[in-house]
Each structure stands twice: as C-alpha cells, then as structure tokens.
Amino acid sequence: MAGPLNALKILDFSTLLPGPYATMMLADMGAEVLRVEAPDRVDLAKVMPPFDGKFSTTFSYLSRGKQTLQLNLKQPESVEKVKELVKDYDIVVEQFRPGVMDRLGIGYETLKAINPNLIYCAITGYGQTGPYKDRAGHDINYLAISGVASHCGRADSGPPPMGIQVADVAGGSHHAVMGILAAVIQRQQTGQGAFIDISMTDAAFALNAMAGAAALAGGQPQKPEGGMLNGGTFYDYYQTSDGRWLSVGSLEPQFSARLCDTLGLSEMKSFALSQNPEHQQKLKDAIKEKIGAKTFADWRATFAEVDACVEPVLTIEEAAEHPQIKARGMVVERDRGDGVGQRQLGINLSLR
Known part of the structure; x- marks a missing residue:
C-alpha cells in the first residue's frame, strides 16, 4: 500500500x-x-x-x-x-x-x-x-x-x-x-x-498512568470502585429498563449540571462535585433509578441532543454503523486472502 x-x-x-x-x-x-x-x-x-x-x-x-x-x-x-x-x-x-x-x-x-x-x-x-x-x-x-x-x-x-x-x-x-x-x-x-x-x-x-502516578508518588492504594474513574463516583455505566447500558462521564461541572437537569435531578448538582463518598453514592443510586426507568432507545434519543458526556454502550456491529465511526473511515474493505472483499477494522493513521 x-x-x-x-x-x-x-x-x-x-x-x-x-x-x-x-x-x-x-x-x-x-x-x-x-x-x-x-x-x-x-x-x-x-x-x-x-x-x-x-x-x-x-x-x-x-x-x-x-x-x-x-x-x-x-x-x-x-x-x-x-x-x-x-x-x-x-x-x-x-x-x-x-x-x-x-x-x-x-x-x-x-x-x-x-x-x-x-x-x-x-x-x-x-x-x-x-x-x-x-x-x-x-x-x-x-x-x-x-x-x-x-x-x-x-x-x-x-x-x-x-x-x-x-x-x-x-x-x-x-x-x-x-x-x-x-x-x-x-x-x-x-x-x-x-x-x-x-x-x-x-x-x-x-498503562496504569493516573492510578499508577497516585499509587507510586502519593502512596494511595488503588482498588476496584475506589477512585474517580473506576466506579468510585457517578462516572460509571447504568442499565436501562430493557437491559442495555449507558456510559455516564459527566465529570466537569457544566456536564454534570446538564446530566442532572436532563434526568430531573437538579437538586443533586452539588453531589456531582462533592468529594464525599456518601454524596457520590446517593447520586449514583438516583441516576441508576432514573436510567432504569426508560429504554435504551429512549435515553439514546434524549442524550443525542444533550452535550453531557453520556453515550450509549454499542455493540461492535452498532459501532460500525455509528455516523462518527463511518465518517472517520474506521471500517474498510480489504481482500480476505482469496480475492474476496471483507469488512475489517481500520486504523486511520492518515497524514494530512
């Protein structure tokens, strides 16, 4: 090539x-x-x-x-x-x-x-x-x-x-x-x-990166659901009423505020910014209840118009049809080795 x-x-x-x-x-x-x-x-x-x-x-x-x-x-x-x-x-x-x-x-x-x-x-x-x-x-x-x-x-x-x-x-x-x-x-x-x-x-x-930096320099033990990014806060996955999942990454104040407003949890905006584990757990429980009350399609449609770092958990087949993946050319067709074309994952390391 x-x-x-x-x-x-x-x-x-x-x-x-x-x-x-x-x-x-x-x-x-x-x-x-x-x-x-x-x-x-x-x-x-x-x-x-x-x-x-x-x-x-x-x-x-x-x-x-x-x-x-x-x-x-x-x-x-x-x-x-x-x-x-x-x-x-x-x-x-x-x-x-x-x-x-x-x-x-x-x-x-x-x-x-x-x-x-x-x-x-x-x-x-x-x-x-x-x-x-x-x-x-x-x-x-x-x-x-x-x-x-x-x-x-x-x-x-x-x-x-x-x-x-x-x-x-x-x-x-x-x-x-x-x-x-x-x-x-x-x-x-x-x-x-x-x-x-x-x-x-x-x-x-x-690859431990941030967790490794904290553990080695700060002496902070790392454990599952023990940090900001591994389940210890509301930054997590939540199940919909039909068994699918949403990813919620609304860490910054403007995003967490939009998340709470969209879910009808405006009174809990301060919890999203809190370092208190009890506040984080209460917010997680509230988000879990809200998201669990509607279907995957409902929430996907709702958050499609809300810039809050909330995205659906897609299958590989669904991801391949996502407009962003398609626009980036991440699905390519190549010879599978016998002259027949096959859809494959791209890497898209293009230079412009």
Whole structure:
C-alpha cells in the first residue's frame, strides 16, 4: 500500500496477535511486510473461529497488506534464506521466547553482522531480562502482575476478563510500532540500527498512568470502585429498563449540571462535585433509578441532543454503523486472502 512508510521493509516472524497487529499497522501505513510462516507450526490465529472463507476472520484481518513466505527455520537452507533476505529487509519483528532466534541461528547479533543498519524488535510477555523472561503468559496474566487488574471491575466481584486484549494490543503492538519508528528516526540521524526489547507486561504497567502516578508518588492504594474513574463516583455505566447500558462521564461541572437537569435531578448538582463518598453514592443510586426507568432507545434519543458526556454502550456491529465511526473511515474493505472483499477494522493513521 502507498503511504508514509513505503521505504520500510519488514520481515515478520510473529504469530497470534501482538506482533501481527503491529506489522499490520505498519503495512497500513505503507511498509512492505513479508510474513515468514512455519509450514509445520500452526498459528492459532489462523484456526481460531469464526471463519469467513478459508481463514479465520482474525487471521485475514491481521494479514492484510502482507506477503507470506513459508520457511522451516529448523532447516539450514531456510536459515540461509533469512540471512539473504535481511540484506534487503532491514527491520525484523519476532515474538519467540528469549533466545529462540539465537538457537535457530538468526538472532540479532548474527543478522546485525549481515546488515549493520538492522532494526530488530523482539516482543515477549515479560521482556528479554528478569526472572520471568522465560515464563509463559497471556494477556490476562500480564494485566494481573502489572497491577492493572487490581483496580478494575467491581469490589464484590473482582477484575473482569476484558473483551479486548489490552496488554497485547495497547501494550505490545502499539509500543512495538512506537519503538520501531523511533529506531527508524535514530537510524536516519546516526546510521545505526537498534535492538528493541518490548515487554507486554512493561507496557501494561505503564498503562496504569493516573492510578499508577497516585499509587507510586502519593502512596494511595488503588482498588476496584475506589477512585474517580473506576466506579468510585457517578462516572460509571447504568442499565436501562430493557437491559442495555449507558456510559455516564459527566465529570466537569457544566456536564454534570446538564446530566442532572436532563434526568430531573437538579437538586443533586452539588453531589456531582462533592468529594464525599456518601454524596457520590446517593447520586449514583438516583441516576441508576432514573436510567432504569426508560429504554435504551429512549435515553439514546434524549442524550443525542444533550452535550453531557453520556453515550450509549454499542455493540461492535452498532459501532460500525455509528455516523462518527463511518465518517472517520474506521471500517474498510480489504481482500480476505482469496480475492474476496471483507469488512475489517481500520486504523486511520492518515497524514494530512
């Protein structure tokens, strides 16, 4: 694809989600990506239902804009092929456990000797160093030990299993893209390549952001429903009479005032601004009762005309048809891998 990164050529040895998502983003921005696929090792993303045509929807999505080359990296001729390719493909992305690429004979030092300008990005669960570097893990584990899960969910039910892969994508994939692009800029300035060590746990730990700042600098313990933004105030989700949900984020005074006026709770405007937990709970209870008395459609129509940071909780299918999502071009049609078009999520990192 044409784009700002069309001078970049990437060898992608990754599977599952984090690495493939990162290289998909780079391909969407114009990079040439050659995905190296093991003929004797099944990528779970390829066989994970649901399917649309020959491949799973996840695999078709993550493979867009890429070419594929099958190589058995345990064979000497395949290793030699990689060494030949790296003379031209000057960025490598891999997602094996630490040391695997070295044992295969195509680790960073070996490939760097062939191409000194090489940018090599290794994505792992826990990073290349530390006592957990060889430990297996998945998104839920990275969120657990990074502290993220500890202050999410409800006080009486604990952390929720997330519907998205936060550590994998917001952590691993996005940090990998940032690291690669930073290394490209460094290479332009110095002529030197780089080794990029991406830990999904590190990235998840950094995502603690505001809660992390409070916990580390202020010594304030973080727990579910214990803060302004995780259910400890009226900033929350509320169920409608027909079982759907609304998000209420009316934190600023002008928005909370409009919320209270719209719900017929004008007398509780001061509670929205109060630091008193009892005031917040009374307001939450009142909002819950009001919103629970009408349908999702009723409230959606009401708040469509009120600028109060109140929005409906949409399904992915509904979100894809939302006028804002459509206007931003966030649903695209791409070849699913067999010449047939497929609707997919866009990334819309356009430069103007």
